[in-house]
Amino acid sequence: MLSEESIVQQLSISGYRITRPRRAVIRALLEDEGYSSPARVRERARRYCASVGLVTVYRTLDLLSQMGFARRIHTENDCHGYAAANHGHHHHLVCRQCGATVEFKGCDLSRFLVRVSEETGYVIENHLLELEGLCSSCQ
Amino acid sequence: MLSEESIVQQLSISGYRITRPRRAVIRALLEDEGYSSPARVRERARRYCASVGLVTVYRTLDLLSQMGFARRIHTENDCHGYAAANHGHHHHLVCRQCGATVEFKGCDLSRFLVRVSEETGYVIENHLLELEGLCSSCQ
DNA sequence: TTGTGTGCAAAATCTTTGCACTTCG
DNA sequence: CGAAGTGCAAAGATTTTGCACACAA
Numbered sequence: 001m002l003s004e005e006s007i008v009q010q011l012s013i014s015g016y017r018i019t020r021p022r023r024a025v026i027r028a029l030l031e032d033e034g035y036s037s038p039a040r041v042r043e044r045a046r047r048y049c050a051s052v053g054l055v056t057v058y059r060t061l062d063l064l065s066q067m068g069f070a071r072r073i074h075t076e077n078d079c080h081g082y083a084a085a086n087h088g089h090h091h092h093l094v095c096r097q098c099g100a101t102v103e104f105k106g107c108d109l110s111r112f113l114v115r116v117s118e119e120t121g122y123v124i125e126n127h128l129l130e131l132e133g134l135c136s137s138c139q
Numbered sequence: 140m141l142s143e144e145s146i147v148q149q150l151s152i153s154g155y156r157i158t159r160p161r162r163a164v165i166r167a168l169l170e171d172e173g174y175s176s177p178a179r180v181r182e183r184a185r186r187y188c189a190s191v192g193l194v195t196v197y198r199t200l201d202l203l204s205q206m207g208f209a210r211r212i213h214t215e216n217d218c219h220g221y222a223a224a225n226h227g228h229h230h231h232l233v234c235r236q237c238g239a240t241v242e243f244k245g246c247d248l249s250r251f252l253v254r255v256s257e258e259t260g261y262v263i264e265n266h267l268l269e270l271e272g273l274c275s276s277c278q
Numbered sequence: 279t280t281g282t283g284t285g286c287a288a289a290a291t292c293t294t295t296g297c298a299c300t301t302c303g
Numbered sequence: 304c305g306a307a308g309t310g311c312a313a314a315g316a317t318t319t320t321g322c323a324c325a326c327a328a
Contacts, residue, residue, distance in 0.1 A: 017282060017327050038318085053285045058318065074267050076211065079218030080317080093261055102259050108251060113270070120241050121275035122232055128269040131252070136260035156302050156307060177293085192310045197293065219292080 002084060004030060007069050016063065024049035025060040026069075034101040035073040035083035035094070073101070075132050091128075095135035102135075141223060143169060146208050155202065163188035164199040165208075174212040174222035213267050234274035241274075 007026050008018050016022075028036075028044035036044070042057045061082050064070035071085035075094050083092060083101060093102045113124050146165050147157050155161075167175075167183035175183070181196045200221050203209035212220040214231065232241045252263050 015282095019283065019327070021284070039316095051285075054317095055286080055319080056284060059283085074213045074218055076265055079213055093255065093259055093263070095261065096264065102261070104255055104259065109248075112246060112248075116232065116243055116270065117272075120232055120243065122234065122241070122270075122272045123278055124232070124270050124272035126271040128267070128271070130267040131255065131261075131263050132265040132267070133256075133261045133263035139262055154307095158302070158308065160309070190310075193292095194294080194311080195309060198308085 002030065002069065007064070007067075010067060010069070011063075014067065020049045021045070021052045021056045022060050022063075024052050025057055026064070029064070029070055029082065029084040032083065034099045035081035035092070037080050038082070041082060074130050091130060093131040093133065095138055096132050097134055097138035100135045100138075141169065141208065146203075146206075149206065149208070150202075153206070159188045160184070160191045160195045161199050161202075163191050164196055165203070168203070168209055168221065168223040171222065174220040176219050177221070180221060214269070230268045230270065232270040232272065234272065234277055 004023065004026050008023065011022070012018055024045040024047075025041060027048050028041050032041070032044065038054060038057050038061060041061065042052060042054050045052045045057060061070055065072060065082070069085060070082050071092075072079060073081040073083050073092055073094060075081075075096060091104055093104060094100070109127060109129075113127070116122070117124050143162065143165050147162065150161070151157055163184040163186075164180060166187050167180050171180070171183065177193065177196050177200060180200065181191060181193050184191050184196060200209055204211065204221070208224050209221050210224045211218060212222050214220070214233075230243055230246060232243060246268055248266060248268075252266070255261070256263050
């Protein structure tokens with residue numbers, strides 16, 4: 001499971017330094033139920049590191065994305081939000097009205113992926129699937 | 140099938156005026172094999188209406204999207220490109236090594252989507268699916 | 279101590295808005 | 304002719320860069 005400590009540990013192992021601003025961004029992401037723009041991540045992060053700048057948030061989100069701990073969330077008209085990503089397999093379902101984000105697992109694409117693989121000659125290693133719709137309260 | 144004339148006709152029926160700049164943007168989109176940023180759409184459109192401005196391209200892309208004749212294309216780090224909706228429902232398969240991109244159609248997620256919908260209470264309206272792997276020459 | 283990481287300010291992009299002029303219908 | 308549409312310039316928003324200073328390791 002994803003926790004501040006496990007992320008910090010991985011960063012450290014990979015040679016990155018553990019700083020107050022980085023911890024603040026990580027915490028902000030983890031406590032976020034939905035997904036947030038960099039600016040919004042910063043607002044949250046400020047609770048843990050009042051001086052954190054937007055630039056650092058951008059850089060940290062980049063880093064976390066590369067490490068697989070955060071993911072850019074794509075919705076129909078916006079791809080500027082980020083959410084914490086469990087390293088394992090999961091997807092996001094986003095409400096287009098209020099932005100509420102739910103993670104779910106257990107997508108079964110295997111047969112479909114086999115077909116695409118056969119048709120294209122690619123070895124498929126990864127897939128990104130995002131769903132968008134209306135949550136129950138926005139319907 | 141999508142053609143300049145059929146789009147123009149629909150716009151007209153819906154009460155929009157048929158102008159040179161709009162035709163130019165439509166033609167630019169239709170002849171585009173892939174997808175393009177607004178700036179790039181404008182470059183192409185200039186062949187048909189040299190004076191067309193970026194602002195008009197933005198507004199026209201908006202209009203066409205609303206009408207369902209254009210679609211915003213999402214890739215991992217960019218969701219600012221547009222393509223004619225002509226190309227229908229499709230997804231991208233990208234090689235992580237060399238970046239070669241293939242489009243494919245015919246994903247069948249319906250049963251899966253029903254399940255997620257039941258579990259979450261969301262009405263699912265849209266999905267974004269991207270595959271990543273190794274193309275045949277990179278394997 | 280040392281070099282990675284940070285914040286600030288400024289630059290570079292990208293997108294939207296206000297407004298007077300054009301032009302379709 | 305009248306209102307919708309256009310281009311320009313300017314404003315807004317978002318993201319990146321350069322640089323001197325701070326601070327993990």
